[in-house]
Amino acid sequence: MNNFQDDPRRRLLKRHPANPILTAYQWPYFVNTVFNPGATRLASGETILLARVEDCSGLSHLCVARSADGVTDWKVDAHPTLVADLQNHPEELWGIEDPRVIWVDELDAFAVVFTCYSARGPGVSMALTKNFREFDRIGMIFPPEDKDAALLPRRIDGRWVMIHRPVPATGSAHIWMSFSPDLKHWGDHKVVLKARRGAWWDANKIGLAGPLIETDEGWLMMYHGVKMTPGGCIYRLGLALFELEDPTCCIRRCTKWIMGPQTDYERTGDVGDVVFPCGQTIADDGDTLNLYYGAADTSIALATGSIRSMLDWLSENSTAGDQGDD
Ligand code: BMA
Numbered sequence: 001m002n003n004f005q006d007d008p009r010r011r012l013l014k015r016h017p018a019n020p021i022l023t024a025y026q027w028p029y030f031v032n033t034v035f036n037p038g039a040t041r042l043a044s045g046e047t048i049l050l051a052r053v054e055d056c057s058g059l060s061h062l063c064v065a066r067s068a069d070g071v072t073d074w075k076v077d078a079h080p081t082l083v084a085d086l087q088n089h090p091e092e093l094w095g096i097e098d099p100r101v102i103w104v105d106e107l108d109a110f111a112v113v114f115t116c117y118s119a120r121g122p123g124v125s126m127a128l129t130k131n132f133r134e135f136d137r138i139g140m141i142f143p144p145e146d147k148d149a150a151l152l153p154r155r156i157d158g159r160w161v162m163i164h165r166p167v168p169a170t171g172s173a174h175i176w177m178s179f180s181p182d183l184k185h186w187g188d189h190k191v192v193l194k195a196r197r198g199a200w201w202d203a204n205k206i207g208l209a210g211p212l213i214e215t216d217e218g219w220l221m222m223y224h225g226v227k228m229t230p231g232g233c234i235y236r237l238g239l240a241l242f243e244l245e246d247p248t249c250c251i252r253r254c255t256k257w258i259m260g261p262q263t264d265y266e267r268t269g270d271v272g273d274v275v276f277p278c279g280q281t282i283a284d285d286g287d288t289l290n291l292y293y294g295a296a297d298t299s300i301a302l303a304t305g306s307i308r309s310m311l312d313w314l315s316e317n318s319t320a321g322d323q324g325d326d
Helices: 307-316
Strands: 033-041 047-054 060-067 096-104 109-118 121-129 135-142 146-151 160-166 175-180 187-193 206-208 213-215 218-229 232-242 250-254 275-282 288-295 299-306 318-320
Touching: 033 109, 047 096, 047 275, 047 288, 060 096, 096 146, 096 275, 109 135, 135 160, 146 206, 160 206, 175 206, 187 250, 213 307, 218 275, 218 307, 232 275, 232 307, 250 307, 288 307, 299 307, 307 318
Parallel strands: 033 096, 033 275, 033 299, 121 146
Antiparallel strands: 033 047, 033 288, 047 060, 096 109, 109 121, 109 146, 121 135, 146 160, 160 175, 175 187, 206 218, 213 218, 218 232, 232 250, 250 318, 275 288, 288 299
C-alpha cells in the first residue's frame, strides 16, 4: 500500500488553504502574471511581498503587496514599484525579476538583490531601500549569466557574503558564494553547493530559494533543484545547512526534496510544474516560517512550516557535506 500520507515531508511545509494567495486578478493594473516574490516583515509586523510582475509585453517589473497577517487583505501598490531604468542601467533591457530581500542592520536598510535581464542574458543587480518606495540602486554586481542571488544579513570576518548561481559554459550550474568589502567589488568566488548528476531531483542545475536563515545549528538554505525530463523541467525544493562562521562549508544536504509541484496551481500555468520561492518571513515565535513562492510562474502561494522541524528532518535525511558532482 502507498504510504504517501505518512511521509513526514508532508508536514514540513503545509500549503495554505487560501492558495494561491495572490494572482493577477488582484492587481490594480492589468498584468499577465504575479509570482516569485521576495518577502519580509516590517517592525510593525506587516508583511511585505516584492512580487515579480510580468506584463503583457512579456517583460517583468517589481511591485509591492502589503498585508497585516501575511495571508489576506493585500494592499498592492497602484503602479509598478520598481521598474527597469534603461537610462542608467542598460543591463535591465528586458526587465527585472525574482527579488530576494533581507534586512541589514549595519546598512539600516533592506538589501534587494534581483535579476537584471540584459541583452547578454540574466545578471545580478542590487538596490537598497528603507521603505519599499525609494530605492538606491547599486547596479549590476555579477555579469551574465548569473541569478538566484541573496545577501547574508551580516558580514562574516569583515566581509559581505553573496550567494548566487552563475551558469558556466560547460557543466552543471552550482551555487556559489562571493565576498566583498563594500557591496560593489566581489571576489574569492567559491562553489558551495553542487548540482548532483544523473536522475537526481537536483541534477545539473540548482539555485537559491529565499535568503539563508540563521539558526543555532548553522545557516539553513532552501534551494531549488531542476529536474530536466522529456516532458519539461520540474522545479522542486530542498534543504542544506552551512557553518555559521564559515558559510562556504556545507554541513549537510538533503537527499529527498521537501516540496514539489502537486496542486493544480503549481502544475498548470505559464510554466507548469514550478514551485519557486524567493523569500520567507519568520513569525514572532522565531520558528514558524511563512514561505512565499511562485506557482507555475503564474501566481503567488504560501506554505507554512517550522524551522526546528526542518532542521530535525534534515539531520535524518541528509548526507554529510555537499556530495554534489562536478
Ligand atoms: C528560472 C527563473 C524563474 C522561473 C523558473 C521557472 O530559471 O527564471 O524566474 O520561475 O525558471 O520558469
